[in-house]
Amino acid sequence: MQAGEQTMVLSERKKKILAAVVDEYVRTAEPVGSKAIAAKAGLGCSPATIRNELAELVSLGYLEQPHTSAGRVPTPMGYRMYVNELMEKQRLSLEETEDINRRMNQKLRELDDTISDVSRLASQLTDYPALALTTRTTVTIKRFDIIYVDANTFIIVVMLSDNTVKNKLVKLPVSVDQKLVQRLSSLFNSGFTGITEDAVTPLLINSTERAADDTMGVTSVIAAFAIEVLTEAGAPSACVSGENRLLNQPEFRDPDKAHRLMGYLSGGGYILPPNANMDEAGEIKVLIGPENVAEELKDSSVVIATYDAGDNTRGMIGVVGPTRMDYSAVAAKLSILAAGLSRRLGGGEAPPEGMHNKLIIKGDTGNE
Amino acid sequence: MQAGEQTMVLSERKKKILAAVVDEYVRTAEPVGSKAIAAKAGLGCSPATIRNELAELVSLGYLEQPHTSAGRVPTPMGYRMYVNELMEKQRLSLEETEDINRRMNQKLRELDDTISDVSRLASQLTDYPALALTTRTTVTIKRFDIIYVDANTFIIVVMLSDNTVKNKLVKLPVSVDQKLVQRLSSLFNSGFTGITEDAVTPLLINSTERAADDTMGVTSVIAAFAIEVLTEAGAPSACVSGENRLLNQPEFRDPDKAHRLMGYLSGGGYILPPNANMDEAGEIKVLIGPENVAEELKDSSVVIATYDAGDNTRGMIGVVGPTRMDYSAVAAKLSILAAGLSRRLGGGEAPPEGMHNKLIIKGDTGNE
DNA sequence: ATTAGCACTCGAAAGGAAAGAGTGCCAACA
DNA sequence: TGTTGGCACTCTTTCCTTTCGAGTGCTAAT
Numbered sequence: 001m002q003a004g005e006q007t008m009v010l011s012e013r014k015k016k017i018l019a020a021v022v023d024e025y026v027r028t029a030e031p032v033g034s035k036a037i038a039a040k041a042g043l044g045c046s047p048a049t050i051r052n053e054l055a056e057l058v059s060l061g062y063l064e065q066p067h068t069s070a071g072r073v074p075t076p077m078g079y080r081m082y083v084n085e086l087m088e089k090q091r092l093s094l095e096e097t098e099d100i101n102r103r104m105n106q107k108l109r110e111l112d113d114t115i116s117d118v119s120r121l122a123s124q125l126t127d128y129p130a131l132a133l134t135t136r137t138t139v140t141i142k143r144f145d146i147i148y149v150d151a152n153t154f155i156i157v158v159m160l161s162d163n164t165v166k167n168k169l170v171k172l173p174v175s176v177d178q179k180l181v182q183r184l185s186s187l188f189n190s191g192f193t194g195i196t197e198d199a200v201t202p203l204l205i206n207s208t209e210r211a212a213d214d215t216m217g218v219t220s221v222i223a224a225f226a227i228e229v230l231t232e233a234g235a236p237s238a239c240v241s242g243e244n245r246l247l248n249q250p251e252f253r254d255p256d257k258a259h260r261l262m263g264y265l266s267g268g269g270y271i272l273p274p275n276a277n278m279d280e281a282g283e284i285k286v287l288i289g290p291e292n293v294a295e296e297l298k299d300s301s302v303v304i305a306t307y308d309a310g311d312n313t314r315g316m317i318g319v320v321g322p323t324r325m326d327y328s329a330v331a332a333k334l335s336i337l338a339a340g341l342s343r344r345l346g347g348g349e350a351p352p353e354g355m356h357n358k359l360i361i362k363g364d365t366g367n368e
Numbered sequence: 369m370q371a372g373e374q375t376m377v378l379s380e381r382k383k384k385i386l387a388a389v390v391d392e393y394v395r396t397a398e399p400v401g402s403k404a405i406a407a408k409a410g411l412g413c414s415p416a417t418i419r420n421e422l423a424e425l426v427s428l429g430y431l432e433q434p435h436t437s438a439g440r441v442p443t444p445m446g447y448r449m450y451v452n453e454l455m456e457k458q459r460l461s462l463e464e465t466e467d468i469n470r471r472m473n474q475k476l477r478e479l480d481d482t483i484s485d486v487s488r489l490a491s492q493l494t495d496y497p498a499l500a501l502t503t504r505t506t507v508t509i510k511r512f513d514i515i516y517v518d519a520n521t522f523i524i525v526v527m528l529s530d531n532t533v534k535n536k537l538v539k540l541p542v543s544v545d546q547k548l549v550q551r552l553s554s555l556f557n558s559g560f561t562g563i564t565e566d567a568v569t570p571l572l573i574n575s576t577e578r579a580a581d582d583t584m585g586v587t588s589v590i591a592a593f594a595i596e597v598l599t600e601a602g603a604p605s606a607c608v609s610g611e612n613r614l615l616n617q618p619e620f621r622d623p624d625k626a627h628r629l630m631g632y633l634s635g636g637g638y639i640l641p642p643n644a645n646m647d648e649a650g651e652i653k654v655l656i657g658p659e660n661v662a663e664e665l666k667d668s669s670v671v672i673a674t675y676d677a678g679d680n681t682r683g684m685i686g687v688v689g690p691t692r693m694d695y696s697a698v699a700a701k702l703s704i705l706a707a708g709l710s711r712r713l714g715g716g717e718a719p720p721e722g723m724h725n726k727l728i729i730k731g732d733t734g735n736e
Numbered sequence: 737a738t739t740a741g742c743a744c745t746c747g748a749a750a751g752g753a754a755a756g757a758g759t760g761c762c763a764a765c766a
Numbered sequence: 767t768g769t770t771g772g773c774a775c776t777c778t779t780t781c782c783t784t785t786c787g788a789g790t791g792c793t794a795a796t
Contacts (some may be wrong), residue, residue, distance in 0.1 A: 046769070048770050049768080055759090070759085145515050167534075255615045417739070
């Protein structure tokens with residue numbers, strides 16, 4: 001963090017070595033030594049040479065040693081370099097891709113509880129805890145119907161601008177006239193469609209009440225539902241799955257540490273969309289260790305894919321794990337998931353199924 | 369398990385001692401010694417006397433020692449005795465009760481996603497993982513409406529016998545006549561109401577199709593939705609929350625052990641309703657260690673409260689933890705939750721709010 | 737029937753020695 | 767100048783031994 005921050009261009013060999021360290025450390029979770037690298041990475045030179053290089057990589061800030069005389073471990077900066085430049089963008093095999101798409105198809109029959117299903121799927125695929133979230137920006141009502149059931153029961157049905165439909169059964173303590181219900185239905189259908197939540201003012205409600213000649217206060221019940229629906233649909237929804245997979249990772253063998261992070265995650269993961277704003281769909285964002293804003297994530301990494309859920313809705317699926325994470329595989333898988341989601345939910349401008357690895361990976365600038 | 373199974377009546381003092389051991393062990397999670405009991409339980413006798421009694425309780429099968437020269441720990445049989453006879457049924461203070469009810473009220477505005485909210489609440493209250501599940505038996509359609517939106521779009525709205533309402537937006541590739549939709553709407557409303565899922569036969573669908581003069585295959589789309597709704601509503605739904613709280617318990621400090629159980633739980637907890645059949649609402653059932661059928665639960669305990677969700681629907685909320693569990697407090701809290709749910713969801717025959725501790729606790733017979 | 741006393745057991749904690757992995761550096765070499 | 771083998775050194779991990787203490791079981795006294 002302090003020394004050697006000036007971004008010098010690494011020699012080819014240094015890059016290869018750094019990549020080898022990351023790969024190996026990701027695989028084994030143990031500090032990797034010069035000998036192992038010499039054996040693995042096919043550059044024809046001896047452990048001693050590699051030791052020299054390693055020492056330099058340490059002083060440049062890409063690697064560190066848990067203690068003198070242990071192998072090297074990537075620093076966040078090292079991972080960042082790996083993710084930005086070194087990592088070979090993994091192309092999943094056709095089978096894998098198809099498998100993911102198949103499983104997605106199975107899940108996504110109804111696009112409503114999609115989020116939770118998708119996050120579960122992401123977690124299964126990656127074996128890390130996963131989270132899914134959606135932010136909608138402006139939602140309006142497209143259509144408003146009221147179904148008269150009996151004298152004190154009716155059903156409100158609202159179709160929103162994102163083509164979801166919400167309904168509510170209302171039971172009143174008093175009897176209402178079927179005519180009144182019909183009047184209200186058409187009044188709401190004309191007065192409350194196409195407007196945002198803010199536009200539902202007491203004024204509007206009052207005038208509707210008067211226009212409908214409603215003396216029983218039914219109007220306000222219906223209006224309350226309209227507001228509720230708009231609020232709820234406009235609010236971001238989040239969902240976390242597979243927290244327990246954290247326990248697979250050796251870095252979370254300490255129950256306290258695991259518990260802290262899991263608690264944070266099941267807390268809703270609200271705070272997760274880390275550097276705010278959702279980016280363009282299709283991009284993948286990687287946040288490594290201290291790059292995360294949330295204190296609880298400072299020594300974990302997050303990989304996030306953004307997808308386009310159509311009609312002003314942006315969604316993200318992400319995965320949380322130790323900094324020692326298989327970024328490449330995770331990114332590839334999330335990318336397919338996100339593409340699939342965009343294709344299904346989005347406006348249809350999404351790329352076709354084949355096109356699964358435009359893998360634009362992007363992260364922080366790297367400076368604190 | 370092998371010796372001393374004959375249920376002899378324990379002397380008063382043995383009971384007191386056993387209760388003291390359980391209480392203390394629940395509190396500290398460490399084997400409890402004769403000295404501690406002498407100090408705590410106010411029976412005026414010395415550690416030596418207690419040691420004699422303890423030895424007998426061990427040979428009777430109520431207690432065991434992790435090793436010679438450690439304190440005593442309750443066996444499942446010991447816990448069973450404690451739960452059945454010794455435990456003082458805990459009355460929560462008025463404040464606590466009110467707090468629970470208040471929090472329940474906050475959550476339960478909509479009775480739909482109730483289950484997940486309630487399980488979360490149960491977990492928060494008890495600090496153990498919680499699960500909620502519902503079994504519905506027979507659901508029928510009470511009312512069937514189709515809202516015509518435009519030539520290839522309509523909304524199906526179905527009201528079920530349990531007064532929930534489901535809807536689905538249907539987009540057709542072909543244009544349909546508004547008249548046809550109306551015809552279908554009334555045909556379904558007369559033909560598909562009051563019947564169970566089984567009764568939706570191809571025969572019925574065909575005759576409806578013919579009656580509606582439907583040549584576009586719209587009928588089958590609608591019928592498919594009807595089946596889907598009936599299936600889904602009739603299926604039990606389960607929900608687990610707060611798995612991570614398991615990590616609070618010292619017995620789950622071993623990550624592998626914790627992981628096993630958490631995995632089992634997030635697997636859906638299907639298999640949880642252990643000795644099958646839901647009992648009468650209001651009862652609390654305690655399953656201790658080996659009394660559980662699921663292998664994964666053999667050394668954990670489960671406390672389950674059943675509530676009446678009205679109209680053929682039985683629900684359960686339960687809590688999972690180590691056998692060393694604060695049965696009394698958990699039972700009391702679950703009891704209030706279940707009562708609250710019955711009151712809100714059930715037919716209304718539930719006891720009023722004040723009545724929160726009829727705490728009938730019941731478990732297995734205790735023999736394997 | 738209860739109790740004080742005491743030897744004994746067994747796990748948990750503390751200390752220490754040995755093993756092993758990996759480094760840093762130096763001197764030799766191409 | 768860059769690369770390599772060699773070697774001493776460091777630090778962790780592991781295993782063993784010792785110590786400590788809580789708690790028991792038994793016996794003899796009350």
